[in-house]
Amino acid sequence: MSKIVAITMGDPAGIGPEIIVKALQSDVLKNVHSVVIGSAELLNKQLDMGLFSNVSFNVIDKVSEANFSPNIINVIDTKLEDLNSLQPGKIQPQAGDLAYRCVKKATELALQGEVNAIATAPLNKEALHSAGHMFPGHTELLAKLTDSKDVAMVLYTDSLKVIHVTTHVSLRKFLDTLNCERIEKVIKIADDFLKKIGIKHPKIAVAGVNPHAGEHGLFGDEEIKIVAPAIEKMRQHGIDAIGPCAPDTVFLQAHQGKFDMVVAMYHDQGHIPLKLLGFYDGVNIAAGLPFIRTSADHGTAFDIAWQGVAKADSMIESIRLAELLS
Template sequence: MRGWIGITLGDVTGIGPEVALKALAAEFPLDDTCYLLIGDAGHARQVNQQLALKLPLQTYGGANGAGRVFIANPLAEPLSLDLVEGSPSAARAAVAWLADGAQRCLRQELDALVTAPVSKEMIVRAGQAFVGQTEFLSQIAGVERTAMMLLGQDERGRWLRVALVTTHLPLKLVAEQVTKARVELTIELAAQACRDLGLPRAHIAACGLNPHAGEGGQMGNEEQKVIGPAVLAAQRRQFDVIGPRSADVLFYNALRGDYDVVVAMYHDQGLAPLKTVAFETGVNWTLGLPFIRTSPDHGTAYDIAGQGVANPSSMMAAIRLAKQLARARA
């Protein structure tokens, strides 16, 4: 099957269905891509009607059906339309839809998967072990060599791309998880991402873990014992990478175009600057999966759910990146 993008609706008590359908309404007229929404039909149709989006939603009956926008729900029972914020049934459904989308990709029924936001907290409260979508999809795909990349551009068209060595960890556990192997793998995946994006180069810079990249070992030795040796090993493998560099200046240099990707050591080190410059256009891209997966870089935003005011820009960017990557692989 070619030209199919799957979109999971995420937590329906958040803004996932709204941004998914708004983005789809904007993207639908631009080409002949087919879309499969994976989620609850009642919620999708309700949003479509309330926002007057006029998307021609059809129940999915197979790849050969007439039309271009379909919805499928792997769950036997529909969700109630009046669920409360963070409902356990909505949280469990979001995980089921995510799993279904991944399995469809693995069966090559979809060319890419775009995932709307879920709440990790609510999923865990609902009784399911869950660290994050990146980790969950990696487990389903049976792969461990993955990394999270966030990318987006500011209002002047300047790109910032960040690949994370560690993801969803308490800060006190980060140092022990920043290993030479993980740093080197993230550099490798970042370089491949540059090739997948069609960039003319893959100039990568690695952050230090500690303030001022450790001040020569005066404020931590991870730069000398772990990150530096990983960068040197990557250089020996012909990767165009430097580091470790102090994070407090590195992102400025990357934004002005000195580097194509920044390798950050932990979640907030990378995502805080990325979201500062590209909150409305940022995309989360899981590197290393056997299929393409992107998502918006924001959460469920329960506080504005159901009001019709959610900005779909990040979801639009996620869909566009998924289509770009799928075309490149075709």
């Protein structure tokens, strides 16, 4: 039986609708079975841009009604409160609410076994919050919806894979709350994830916190007191974890093949090198969920929303990986 990927629209005022339609017309995805969760009316408006041809929408109520013939996009309609008042590139509560409802529906389908994986288009955190859904992002929302306690964000390209100890918190809070237990959990999540995708003996580099990984305490002692003990404990559990590694070189070393994944301590430490190397085709994966969830590794791009110029490379890759890894 073919695997099915649920694709969530993300924030409808962003580029999500456009890159979904573009992605599903790519030859790369011609054999991938998918169902879009989103506003059918808004998706249909993408055809008005004149960029798409030979495609039609099959609006369905349940996955079993999907038609996986070529040039058919299956949509489980999730209606907007007022499509006519929706403005491209603007933070709006109804847009944040739709993004939330799409993820919630896709999660239900995945937990029920009706779809095998989820690929999410970008949502806007301010819009999400304005609708009363107080989550920092997709990873935290999905963790809540699935009651998953140990979840971490993975950024994925063919040549560099990064997992994060913390993501959407301030640097001050990160430093004040950094602890061995969380680092240990993320190293374990990294090892499990890499084995799940076929790497039998993962080699995991763990970045330090401070310049040159603290230089033996000269530039900070977090490596000595927190990071190194966590690494040693996981090595005792049979995980090949190396570090603390100097953050300014470890990502290049991983890119060159020395490591299978890097454990980054905080958001920008991991995001900057990954996005430099894979801004258009990098994929965000939530590791530790009961199913595979991938996402385009960029934001809602409000500045170019509904203009027909957005690149769909990362969305294509996220859908492809969702199907491949599930």
